[in-house]
Amino acid sequence: MKTGRVLKVAFKGLGKNKLRTFLMMIGIVIGITALTLIVSAGLGAQNRVMERVKKFGLESMMVFAGAGREVGQPTSGQPATTLSLEDATMLKQEIKTVADVAPFGRKGQSEVKFQEKSTTTTVFGVTPSWAPVWDWDAAEGDFITDEDMSNLARICVIGPTVQKELFGTANPIGEQLRIGSVQFEIRGVMQAKGTSPAGGDMDDRIYIPLTTFMRRVANVDYISAIKIRLNTSKDMAKTAADINALLRERHKLAVGTPDDFTITTPTEVTKMAEKVAGTFNIFLVLVAVISLIAGGVVVANIMLISVNERRKEIGLRKAVGARRKDIIRQFLYEATAVTLTGGVIGIVLGAIGAKILEAFTQMPMAVSWESVALGVVFSTLVGILAGLQPAKKAAALQPIEALR
Amino acid sequence: MNNNVIQGTNLAKIYNKGGGGEVGAVQNVSVEIRRGEYAAIMGASGSGKSTLMNILGCLDKPTSGSLKLDGIEVSTLTDEELARVRNKKIGFVFQSFNLLARTNALENVELPLIYSDKTDISRLARHALESVGLADRVHHNPSELSGGQQQRVAIARALVTDPEIIFADEPTGNLDSKSSLEIMALFQQLNEKGRTIVLVTHEPDIAQHARRIIQIADGRIVSDEVNPNPRVAEQEMSALLPKEVAHENR
Numbered sequence: 001m002k003t004g005r006v007l008k009v010a011f012k013g014l015g016k017n018k019l020r021t022f023l024m025m026i027g028i029v030i031g032i033t034a035l036t037l038i039v040s041a042g043l044g045a046q047n048r049v050m051e052r053v054k055k056f057g058l059e060s061m062m063v064f065a066g067a068g069r070e071v072g073q074p075t076s077g078q079p080a081t082t083l084s085l086e087d088a089t090m091l092k093q094e095i096k097t098v099a100d101v102a103p104f105g106r107k108g109q110s111e112v113k114f115q116e117k118s119t120t121t122t123v124f125g126v127t128p129s130w131a132p133v134w135d136w137d138a139a140e141g142d143f144i145t146d147e148d149m150s151n152l153a154r155i156c157v158i159g160p161t162v163q164k165e166l167f168g169t170a171n172p173i174g175e176q177l178r179i180g181s182v183q184f185e186i187r188g189v190m191q192a193k194g195t196s197p198a199g200g201d202m203d204d205r206i207y208i209p210l211t212t213f214m215r216r217v218a219n220v221d222y223i224s225a226i227k228i229r230l231n232t233s234k235d236m237a238k239t240a241a242d243i244n245a246l247l248r249e250r251h252k253l254a255v256g257t258p259d260d261f262t263i264t265t266p267t268e269v270t271k272m273a274e275k276v277a278g279t280f281n282i283f284l285v286l287v288a289v290i291s292l293i294a295g296g297v298v299v300a301n302i303m304l305i306s307v308n309e310r311r312k313e314i315g316l317r318k319a320v321g322a323r324r325k326d327i328i329r330q331f332l333y334e335a336t337a338v339t340l341t342g343g344v345i346g347i348v349l350g351a352i353g354a355k356i357l358e359a360f361t362q363m364p365m366a367v368s369w370e371s372v373a374l375g376v377v378f379s380t381l382v383g384i385l386a387g388l389q390p391a392k393k394a395a396a397l398q399p400i401e402a403l404r
Numbered sequence: 405m406n407n408n409v410i411q412g413t414n415l416a417k418i419y420n421k422g423g424g425g426e427v428g429a430v431q432n433v434s435v436e437i438r439r440g441e442y443a444a445i446m447g448a449s450g451s452g453k454s455t456l457m458n459i460l461g462c463l464d465k466p467t468s469g470s471l472k473l474d475g476i477e478v479s480t481l482t483d484e485e486l487a488r489v490r491n492k493k494i495g496f497v498f499q500s501f502n503l504l505a506r507t508n509a510l511e512n513v514e515l516p517l518i519y520s521d522k523t524d525i526s527r528l529a530r531h532a533l534e535s536v537g538l539a540d541r542v543h544h545n546p547s548e549l550s551g552g553q554q555q556r557v558a559i560a561r562a563l564v565t566d567p568e569i570i571f572a573d574e575p576t577g578n579l580d581s582k583s584s585l586e587i588m589a590l591f592q593q594l595n596e597k598g599r600t601i602v603l604v605t606h607e608p609d610i611a612q613h614a615r616r617i618i619q620i621a622d623g624r625i626v627s628d629e630v631n632p633n634p635r636v637a638e639q640e641m642s643a644l645l646p647k648e649v650a651h652e653n654r
């Protein structure tokens with residue numbers, strides 16, 4: 001029998017018993033809706049991470065002071081005091097793949113005052129290379145210069161969030177503000193950057209020359225981290241190993257002692273984010289798959305019952321010339337038509353649900369061809385598996401059944 | 405070419421009874437049906453008529469014996485091949501019509517064709533419905549048709565593949581006398597045009613329409629005779645008409 005004809009027969013069979021078809025479909029619709037939602041949420045989360053990684057820069061690396069630092073995790077315990085400005089200079093000099101370095105110190109929870117207004121923000125001591133390495137410059141006014149560095153100048157560049165909090169819409173350039181007890185002149189306002197890979201507000205910052213920071217604000221002789229720009233995104237592992245070796249040597253770490261710094265590459269950031277998204281996904285996908293299996297069992301059961309109810313029909317079809325495989329195909333197609341239709345409905349509902357969730361919560365959702373394909377594949381698979389047993393049972397009936 | 409559509413030799417069908425004994429539903433039957441014949445198989449209830457017909461119609465396999473259909477030995481065919489044979493060479497008409505519910509007349513008649521390699525099945529089905537006088541009921545569902553009309557749809561379904569032979573098991577069993585006569589008239593028309601028909605019935609009045617009557621009892625043929633004066637259903641119908649009218653006017 002031609003496929004078109006079998007399909008017609010299968011769909012007609014379903015149309016004739018709408019309640020039965022609906023009952024068979026409902027579980028699949030729910031399962032595929034859940035699956036679509038979950039996959040969209042997972043992909044949305046992954047996309048967001050990828051965006052952030054791109055913001056961080058694919059040809060970049062980070063060296064943090066202190067061991068075992070993870071992205072997004074606050075440094076635990078005492079701050080590491082071993083990473084120096086000299087280290088940064090040497091990295092740039094000694095390692096060929098390192099194009100530029102941006103060493104910086106940071107001090108969180110610093111009080112900043114302008115006239116009567118005050119706010120708490122993070123102060124960053126940076127070098128002029130901050131701008132090219134992060135690809136992040138002043139939007140208005142100017143950024144920190146080499147001169148500022150050697151003069152220990154008391155100038156600063158503020159982030160848009162700080163600007164908004166202290167100045168509203170007024171022009172802050174040229175104004176004086178106080179960080180702790182030290183007075184600074186505002187030189188510029190940074191470009192807005194939004195959320196960091198760790199999820200913090202990257203615009204709630206004040207930048208001052210690193211030298212000024214070390215001497216006058218934090219009063220330390222070490223730095224917090226070095227952002228490194230590479231010539232290439234290839235061979236990251238090799239570069240990371242070179243950096244590691246150089247720093248260990250400079251810090252005089254004996255063989256066997258752990259690193260007193262942490263190197264983070266974008267690959268690592270991506271991997272970690274994927275790991276987090278992955279565990280979240282696998283668990284939820286499992287829930288969706290279980291609900292699909294339950295839906296499949298319902299389809300199989302209702303189909304088995306319907307085979308009993310339809311003995312006469314099957315017998316008659318065989319009496320007029322249907323072969324075993326014609327009957328098998330009819331029932332398989334019926335089951336698959338049910339689950340696939342349910343699947344398509346589920347995909348549509350899931351996509352709509354994803355859009356609604358995205359609008360009402362901050363959850364990023366990505367309805368992609370992957371989730372559509374997954375829905376189609378899963379619902380077809382469930383249909384074939386659920387239809388197999390009923391189809392075999394139907395095909396095994398003898399034609400004389402039609403006469404009884 | 406072979407003149408026998410059906411040639412059964414020493415056919416038997418033995419069923420095992422629950423208590424361990426055996427029932428010979430058909431025992432040692434040899435029978436042949438020639439092309440263009442109109443034969444009735446007659447006998448009491450339980451005599452084995454249906455069992456025999458199912459064997460001759462390749463719906464059921466005999467326990468032993470040989471069966472040739474159109475010169476081909478069918479007792480050794482696979483289920484697949486038997487399905488082909490039923491599709492191409494045999495048409496069935498059942499007592500309870502066996503139409504698909506919620507499926508219109510046209511699609512019911514198309515049923516055997518969807519399992520054939522024929523194209524243009526809708527035209528063939530329409531044609532078959534016309535030949536049984538239901539051209540104006542093509543899109544009616546069984547529930548919208550009288551018993552007689554339903555049986556005519558079933559006959560159209562049996563005819564639509566242009567089979568070598570039509571088997572009808574108690575085709576009038578569920579019909580009133582007028583509808584029964586209509587069906588009998590239809591069979592006689594078809595037979596006059598050369599169609600081979602085997603009719604199974606326990607009613608002598610119905611069997612009398614055939615041109616040959618085979619009597620069976622306890623699974624064996626007890627007589628096999630030409631019916632010298634078959635009843636003519638058309639005539640009986642015209643005789644019935646005034647009576648019916650009188651009946652309705654009362």
Ligand SMILES: Nc1ncnc2c1ncn2[C@@H]1O[C@H](COP(=O)(O)OP(=O)(O)OP(=O)(O)O)[C@@H](O)[C@H]1O
Pocket residue numbers: 419420427428429447448449450451452453454455456606
């Ligand atoms: N599947 C079966 N299993 C066991 N015995 C059966 C089976 N089918 C038929 N029989 C027996 O075979 C015998 C013949 O049955 P069959 O149906 O052929 O009779 P019939 O002449 O068609 O009767 P009726 O006029 O009532 O239809 C009966 O005794 C019946 O009980």
Ligand SMILES: [Mg+2]
Pocket residue numbers: 453454455573
């Ligand atoms: Mg019978």
